[in-house]
Each structure stands twice: as C-alpha cells, then as structure tokens.
Amino acid sequence: MSTGSAHTEIAIHRSGAQRMGFFTDTTVCIGCKACEVACKQWNDLPADGSVPGKGASYDYTGDLSASTWRHVRFVELLEPSPQLREEAQRALESGGGNKFPAIPASGAIDLVDAAQAGDGAADVAEAVSKMGDWVFMSDVCKHCTNAGCLDACPTGALIRTEHQTVVLQPDVCNGCGYCVPACPFGVVDRDPQDGRAGKCTLCYDRLEDGLEPACAKSCPTDSIQFGPHEELVEIASRRVARLHERGIEGAYLYGAGDEPDEQLAGGLGAFFLLTEPPELYGLPAQADSPVQENVVPATLAAVGAGLLASAGAVIAFVAAGRLSRRRPVRESW
Amino acid sequence: MTDEHRWEGRLEHSGEPAELTPEDEPPTTSQGRETDWVADHDTKSRDIRPALGKPGEPAAWTAAKPGAAVPLARPSFGDAQWSFLYKARDTAYAAAEPSPGQVVSANRRMRRAQVTDVHGPFIHAPVWSWEVPLYFWFGGMASGSAFVALACDVAGDCRSAAIARRVALGALSPAPVLLIGDLGRPDRFLNMMRVFKPRSPMNMGAWCLVAFSGSSAAAVGADLLGRPRAAQALGALTSLFGSYLGSYTGVLLACTAFPVWARSRTILGPAFVATATASGAAATRLALVASGLPDGHPTRSALGGLETASMLSELVLSAVGERQLGDAAEALRRGRPGTLFRTAKSLVVLGLSLRVVARRRMGPREHDLASIMYLAAGLAFRFAWVSAGKASATDAAAVAAMGRGRRALHDVRERPRPQRAPSMDRSQLPLPGAARRAYGEAIRRASLAIERRLRHR
Structure with a gap:
C-alpha cells in the first residue's frame, strides 16, 4: 500500500505519514445517522432536500452526493436472506444458549412474543424464517488505491494526500464532471448549484490538526473506526474471526484483507465489514479504476x-x- | 427540577396542529438552497472548502519536501484513541485470532456468493448535458474534414483541400464554446490546461483540441497567404491530431464505470471515428457542391464513397458491439437511446437507398440530400451513445453483472478482472519540477482571477 517512489503523482508527501482510513463495521451499526449529521455540520454542507418516504423506505438520504459525504444505507429486505435463514437454523440446531443470530434484524413478527407463546425453538425458527432482514451500512468514499476519479480528473484538482486519501481541491475543480462516471462506487458527484464536484476528504483538515474525522468521532457504537490503515485491517480481521466464532459465517471484509489479485481497486482506504453479498449494499463484487x-x-x-x-x-x-x-x-x- | 417541569408520561394533544410560518418549514426541494445560503452568509458563492487552505485563501498543491513537517501536524492522532470496544475495557469485540487465510477465504466466498438481491443505486449517472454529444459531433466533423483535406492533397485536388481545411476549422469553432458551457464552473476552463496527464482522456482531449485548432487555423492562414506548401504540411499535421480528436471521445466514454460504455471499450473509438469520417466527408461534400465543384468530379465521387463506407462500418461496429454487451445492451434498445439509435440507423438506410436510387435515376440533388441524412445520422448516433450511458448507470443489474465479470447477472460464466498496477505512476507536463509547479500555480491563479472578474460583474 505504500506509495513507493510516488513522486510523479499529484500528491502531497510527508515522510513518516501513515495511510489512514476508515473501518466501517456494519454489524454494530444502528442506523442512527449521527455520522451523516456530523459530516454535514463539520464540512458545512447544505441539505440535499430529500423528500421523506421515497420508495417506502426509512432511508431519506437516498444516496451519496456532492453535499452528502456519509450516507447510512438502509438495506431493507422483505425476505430474509439465505444467509440469515441458514444461521438461524444452525443456531437452533446447535441448541446453544444463543438462539438468535446476532445480525441486527427486525421485522413484523415480535420474536419475544413468538418465543413466549409457543414451546420455544420451533416457533422461533418459524419466526426467523418469516422475518424481514434489515441491515445498515454507513457508506463513504472508499479512498481507493487505484482511484478512478483521481485518474480521470483533467485539472489535477483531485490529489493524493500524505495519508493516502483522495482529496478534491475546491479552488481548482472546474466542474467538468468526468470524475462522476469514473467512480466505480458512485461516490463523487457534481453539485448542481455549486457546479463543482464534492466528496469525502476523510476530514483532511481535522487530520492535520490531530483530530479524528467527524463521522468516526460521532459514531456512538464505534461502527465507524478511524486509524492507521494497517491497524484497522488487523482489528477488522480479528473481528471477522470473532464473528465466525459466534456463528456468523457470512462476515467478511469488503476492500481489505484480499489476495493481491483479488483486491478491490487496489485495496480500499475505507473498507467495510459486511454480512451479505456486496450487491445487497449497492457495492460491486469487483471494481477497479475504470x-x-x-x-x-x-x-x-x-x-x-x-x-x-x-x-x-x-x-x-x-x-x-x-x-x-x-x-x-x-x-x- | 420543579414539579411543573416534570414529565407526566403522557403527551398532550391540542387537536390542532401548531401554526407554522413558511420560515419554520424546512425546504421541500433543493431548489434555491444555494441562493439562500449565499444570502444568509453574505458571500459571493458557496465554497465547499474544508480540506485545504485557510478561509479566504486558496490552497495550493505542492509536493512537500520529504521530511518537512505539515503545519500543525501532531506526531500522533491524539484524538484517535477511538474505541471503547477494545481499548481499556475489552468487550471481546475483536478478540479472536484469525487463522491463516480465514479472512481471504471469507471475502472470496461472500464476494462470489450467489446473487440474491441487488439494491441500487450503484453508481451516479453522468452530469453531462446536450453540449457534450453536440461537441462530439462537431469535433468529429472537424477531424473527418481534416482527413478529407489530407486525401485531397495527396490526390492532387488542391482547391478542394483548401475548402476542406476551412470546413475543419469552421466545424471546430463551436467546440470550445460547447465544452466550456458544459463545465460546472465555466469561468475556470483554463484549468483544463493546468496539468498534462496522459492517463486522463479528458485532459489529453483538451490538449489535442488546442493542438488541432492551432494547426488547423495555421493551415487556413497559410492558404489565405498563398503558401500552398505550408498549408499542405499543416493540413497533414492537423489530420494527425484529428485521428486522436475524432477518436478520443470514444476513449473518454470507455474509461467509465458504466457497463454500456466500458464494455464497448474497443468498439467506441472506432465507431466514433467512423461517424466522424462520415460527417466530415458529408460536410465537406456539401461545402464543395456549394462552392461549385462540378458534378462528376472525382473528389465528389470519392467523398460519396467515403461517407457510405464510413456509415456502413459504423453500423457493423454497432452491431458487433451490441453482441459483446450482454445484458448491458438493454440500455441501447430501450427508451430515449433506443429511439435515437433506431432513428440514426433508419437515416443511414434512407441515405444509402437514396444514393442507390440517385445513381440509377436521379440527379445530384438526391446525393446532397443523402449527405444531409448522414450528417443527421451522425448527430443521432452521438446523442444515442451519450444517453445510453445515462440509461446504463441506472441499470443496477447490469452494473452488478459487470462487477462479477458476467454478461448477465445470473450468468454462470465469469471472466474475472485482472489486477491492475496501483495508480501511482502518472506523468505531468514534461518540465522540470519547479517550472511545472509554477506553471500549474499560474494557471490556477489565472482561473481564479477570471472567475472573480466574471462573478463580480
């Protein structure tokens, strides 16, 4: 992940600077959207004027945009995913103390009622099998190693910082809009009023002052963790192992811990712990700088x-x- | 806390909703929020400037000297003692030690798991408006005319070559206006020339546009000054630039994450060249007819043949490309792009049949009509390809399928994408470091000065 002799790149260099990143653990996300609010406040970003109730979803934000740099994606499934169903079944068959999958889940059926009314295991199994599945993911710019936006930018407005993050210089950007289709994750966008592109900076200004990014600071469950990339990957790997121990076989990392030839966009600076196939979260299974x-x-x-x-x-x-x-x-x- | 402030555990409903003035309500749409913000904050424009520089002062990108301290940097991120989960009180959050290969195989398993459901949106639709396809058309016409000028010179028809060179310059003249008009910040157009970045097709296109217009204008100037040798040489140079100007637009679209563009990456460039050649030949042919080139002149006949051959190869390339696309081809068939494609194809067929009929029965008028039809078909093709990208970006299933290396989402066959080298190697202007930085900084300041001047007016 190190830049090596990267002095040809449009980049800020500082010796001894580490790659910094986000590790977003979706298994502890509660969908409170504090990160979105903190991001908007710190970066002085205007509202997107979202209309509540779109698509019968609680996710009023809808999408990342030039003025929404964190977006808590609400993945609402009317059917439980096969993974969840399998896990529920396995947990029941093993007969252990913990009968419920630890994945955040909610639905029309009250599990406590179901368990109290019947003789336990069978009803719970039925309830789980009918249960809707609801997962949250706080989406953000991935700060790719092979960043499509950075490659596409014709003005040099997008640069690599000494923290290996990708930052857009608003005083250079002329709003050509080429970074928008060049992002394989649908992150960067052009603001229709401002005319320039905008995206997460991983709070470059806060980092320079020794502060952690606003979203990570505000996250009440530490779903968003900030730190040196290497440390985060280690913690995330241990978390995956821990979740596997607890029977959540579907836990995996999106954007870190892969073999070199399977990395997403050369490895993501902001990576995720997910429990469902990536397409469920609107993420491509494989992506690279187009x-x-x-x-x-x-x-x-x-x-x-x-x-x-x-x-x-x-x-x-x-x-x-x-x-x-x-x-x-x-x-x- | 006094008793009257104590929570009673019951909500009192007055029955009537509280009266709200419009000022109390949040805006229902994003319309006007920019102007409101500007009015509230008494600034000339909203500035999303959190990252670099101080308020009021623009930031500069400069490669800092290795070892130099960044202002205000601290040796460690003191605030990043982030987590209660696994710091002082260990909650066993990440307690387990992963076995070798555990994470790798978990990632592989889940990223290759069966696709159960697809929740878009995956990517953002392009923000380009009508200016861009229109620019593609004009730029293509200019490069096609440059090819024709070169061919006329080689074939010895110097008069037609001079006219073709003028057509090239004329077709190019709307291009900068269109491109600048499509920018989000048109007054900063100069920043396009701030860096020289071979990796970015848009940057290379901007430089090529400058080179093409320079040599094209010089060629026309040499014609006017009566220097045929110089005009021929400059015309040949123009056609060399034209071979990139007419084709890079296809590269521009191919280097994106939209399935319909990215998957036709080897088709788009050639198809755009074909359209460019056809439109350039048609425009030059009409100009030559208007200038009184007699019917039956070999140049007119060659131009007609070139138009037809180019349009036919565009049709063939489109058909071949569509077969490669798999599910993503839906974007070419449905809705607005579908209509545009069908229009373009019918115009080509109509023009072609006119040519056939005219050859047998009718006169030169019908040939001119056919040229106009080819021009219109070229325009329709440009608009069709650009709007197909918009349709493709919103097709979540096609985007997901491309991520899996499949032609269709539930296709079994996959072609995994090879790993690329990290994006570190990128060249800039071929100048020494200090000169390059000074140049970039000068362009940036000039852009900001232009912007200030225009905005304060």
Whole structure:
C-alpha cells in the first residue's frame, strides 16, 4: 500500500505519514445517522432536500452526493436472506444458549412474543424464517488505491494526500464532471448549484490538526473506526474471526484483507465489514479504476481506427482520381 | 427540577396542529438552497472548502519536501484513541485470532456468493448535458474534414483541400464554446490546461483540441497567404491530431464505470471515428457542391464513397458491439437511446437507398440530400451513445453483472478482472519540477482571477 517512489503523482508527501482510513463495521451499526449529521455540520454542507418516504423506505438520504459525504444505507429486505435463514437454523440446531443470530434484524413478527407463546425453538425458527432482514451500512468514499476519479480528473484538482486519501481541491475543480462516471462506487458527484464536484476528504483538515474525522468521532457504537490503515485491517480481521466464532459465517471484509489479485481497486482506504453479498449494499463484487482498466486498449483501438480512417480516405481519393482518368465518372455513392 | 417541569408520561394533544410560518418549514426541494445560503452568509458563492487552505485563501498543491513537517501536524492522532470496544475495557469485540487465510477465504466466498438481491443505486449517472454529444459531433466533423483535406492533397485536388481545411476549422469553432458551457464552473476552463496527464482522456482531449485548432487555423492562414506548401504540411499535421480528436471521445466514454460504455471499450473509438469520417466527408461534400465543384468530379465521387463506407462500418461496429454487451445492451434498445439509435440507423438506410436510387435515376440533388441524412445520422448516433450511458448507470443489474465479470447477472460464466498496477505512476507536463509547479500555480491563479472578474460583474 505504500506509495513507493510516488513522486510523479499529484500528491502531497510527508515522510513518516501513515495511510489512514476508515473501518466501517456494519454489524454494530444502528442506523442512527449521527455520522451523516456530523459530516454535514463539520464540512458545512447544505441539505440535499430529500423528500421523506421515497420508495417506502426509512432511508431519506437516498444516496451519496456532492453535499452528502456519509450516507447510512438502509438495506431493507422483505425476505430474509439465505444467509440469515441458514444461521438461524444452525443456531437452533446447535441448541446453544444463543438462539438468535446476532445480525441486527427486525421485522413484523415480535420474536419475544413468538418465543413466549409457543414451546420455544420451533416457533422461533418459524419466526426467523418469516422475518424481514434489515441491515445498515454507513457508506463513504472508499479512498481507493487505484482511484478512478483521481485518474480521470483533467485539472489535477483531485490529489493524493500524505495519508493516502483522495482529496478534491475546491479552488481548482472546474466542474467538468468526468470524475462522476469514473467512480466505480458512485461516490463523487457534481453539485448542481455549486457546479463543482464534492466528496469525502476523510476530514483532511481535522487530520492535520490531530483530530479524528467527524463521522468516526460521532459514531456512538464505534461502527465507524478511524486509524492507521494497517491497524484497522488487523482489528477488522480479528473481528471477522470473532464473528465466525459466534456463528456468523457470512462476515467478511469488503476492500481489505484480499489476495493481491483479488483486491478491490487496489485495496480500499475505507473498507467495510459486511454480512451479505456486496450487491445487497449497492457495492460491486469487483471494481477497479475504470481509467486504468480501459484506457490502453480503448486508446489503441481508437487511434488505430483514426489512422486507418485517414489512410482509407487517402486511398479512396487516389483510387477515384485514377478511375476518372480512365473513364468519366458519374456522381457516385 | 420543579414539579411543573416534570414529565407526566403522557403527551398532550391540542387537536390542532401548531401554526407554522413558511420560515419554520424546512425546504421541500433543493431548489434555491444555494441562493439562500449565499444570502444568509453574505458571500459571493458557496465554497465547499474544508480540506485545504485557510478561509479566504486558496490552497495550493505542492509536493512537500520529504521530511518537512505539515503545519500543525501532531506526531500522533491524539484524538484517535477511538474505541471503547477494545481499548481499556475489552468487550471481546475483536478478540479472536484469525487463522491463516480465514479472512481471504471469507471475502472470496461472500464476494462470489450467489446473487440474491441487488439494491441500487450503484453508481451516479453522468452530469453531462446536450453540449457534450453536440461537441462530439462537431469535433468529429472537424477531424473527418481534416482527413478529407489530407486525401485531397495527396490526390492532387488542391482547391478542394483548401475548402476542406476551412470546413475543419469552421466545424471546430463551436467546440470550445460547447465544452466550456458544459463545465460546472465555466469561468475556470483554463484549468483544463493546468496539468498534462496522459492517463486522463479528458485532459489529453483538451490538449489535442488546442493542438488541432492551432494547426488547423495555421493551415487556413497559410492558404489565405498563398503558401500552398505550408498549408499542405499543416493540413497533414492537423489530420494527425484529428485521428486522436475524432477518436478520443470514444476513449473518454470507455474509461467509465458504466457497463454500456466500458464494455464497448474497443468498439467506441472506432465507431466514433467512423461517424466522424462520415460527417466530415458529408460536410465537406456539401461545402464543395456549394462552392461549385462540378458534378462528376472525382473528389465528389470519392467523398460519396467515403461517407457510405464510413456509415456502413459504423453500423457493423454497432452491431458487433451490441453482441459483446450482454445484458448491458438493454440500455441501447430501450427508451430515449433506443429511439435515437433506431432513428440514426433508419437515416443511414434512407441515405444509402437514396444514393442507390440517385445513381440509377436521379440527379445530384438526391446525393446532397443523402449527405444531409448522414450528417443527421451522425448527430443521432452521438446523442444515442451519450444517453445510453445515462440509461446504463441506472441499470443496477447490469452494473452488478459487470462487477462479477458476467454478461448477465445470473450468468454462470465469469471472466474475472485482472489486477491492475496501483495508480501511482502518472506523468505531468514534461518540465522540470519547479517550472511545472509554477506553471500549474499560474494557471490556477489565472482561473481564479477570471472567475472573480466574471462573478463580480
């Protein structure tokens, strides 16, 4: 993850600076949205004017945007996921003290009532199998190692800081909007009123003053943890192991702890602990900087075709000239 | 706490809702929030400036000297003694030691688990408006005309070559206006030239636009000054720049996360070149006809052939590309992009049949009509491709399928994506470090000065 000899990158360098990041543990998130509020307040970001009740969801924010840099995604499932169902079944079969999966879950059926009314295990199993599943994920800029926005930015407004985070310089950005489609995670966006792009800075200003980012500071359950990236990966791995011990086999890390050839965008500075397949949270199973993936083959094909087209034009004209010398040419097609 | 302030455990309902003035209500839409904010804060504009610099002073990106301290930096993040979970009172939150490979295999298992449900949105739709496809069309026309100018010169038709060079310059002239108009902050357009970044297609396109317009204007100037040799040389240079100007727009779209664009990465560039050549040839042909090039002249005949061949290859490339796309191709078939594609294809077919009929029965007028149809088809193709990206971005299933390396979401066959090198290596202007920084800083300050001047007016 280190930059190595990264002095060709548009970046701020400071010797001894560590890669800093977020570890967002969705298993302890309660969906309070304190992180969203803290982010808005610290960064002085305006409201997005969301209309309550969209899509019959409690998630009024909807999406990350140029003025929403943290977004607690509410994943509401009318059906329990197969993972949850399996875990419930396994917990019941093992007959241990803990009959409930520890995944945050809620639904129309009151589990306590179900357990008290019947003879216990069977009713609980039925209740769990009918239960809706509800998970939260506090989404944020991933501060990728292979950052698509950073690759795409034509003005050098997006830079890499000494903390290996990706920061947008608002005084340089001219709002070309190319970072928006270049982000494989749908993070960065252009503000329709302001005209510039905006995204999480991992509170670069707070970091320079030795403070942790506003969202991590405000998180009441420590679902959002901030720290040196290496330490966070270690803690997150231990947390995954702990959750596996407790029977939550679906726990895994999104964006950290992978083999080098399976990393997401070269490894994410802000990574997540999830319990469902990534698509459930609106995250791609695999992603990379679209610019790095496509720019070489696309440019080769495009420039090759361009040269071929000009050569073709020359050939067409020379041939037409030769032909006309032999016999008179009518307007052709 | 006195008794009257004690909570009674019961909510009193007055029956009538409290009367609210409009000022008490939160705004229902985002409309006007910017102007309200500006009015409240008595500033000229909202500035989302948390990250770098001090209020009122712009920040600069400068590569700090290794070892130099960042202002106000502390040796450690004192505030980051973050967690009650596993610090002083250990809650066994992360108590277990992972076995070797445990996390790797858990990640692999879940990222390859069966797709149960897809909850979008995954990515943001592009913010580009009508200016961008229109620019693609004009830029393509300019580069196609540059090809024609080169071909005319080689074939020995110097008069037509001079006209083609003028068409190229004329077609290019709206391009900067359109591009600047599409920026969120048009007064900062100069920042496009602040860095030289081969990795960013938009940056390279901006530089190419400058180079093309420079050499194209110089070529026309040489024509006017009666220097045919210089004009020919500059025309050849223009057509070299044109081979990137007409094709980089496809690269620009391919280097994105939208399935319909990214998956046609090797198709988009060639298809855009084909449209560019056809529109350039059609525009030049019409200009030549208007300038009185006689019917039956080999240049007119060659231009007609070039138009038709290019449009046919665009059709073939589109068809091949659509087969590669899998589920993502839905974005090309439905809604607005679908209508535009169908329009474009029918215009091509119509133009082609006109040519066939005109060859047999009718005169040159019908050939001109066919050229106009090809031009319109080119415009429709540009708008279709750009709006297909918007449709594709909102197609959560297609985005998820691309993430899995599949053509369709529940396809069994996968082609995992190879790992790329980290994005550290990027070149900037080929200048010494100090000069490069001074240049970048000068451009940034010039942009801000322009912006200040324009905004205060």
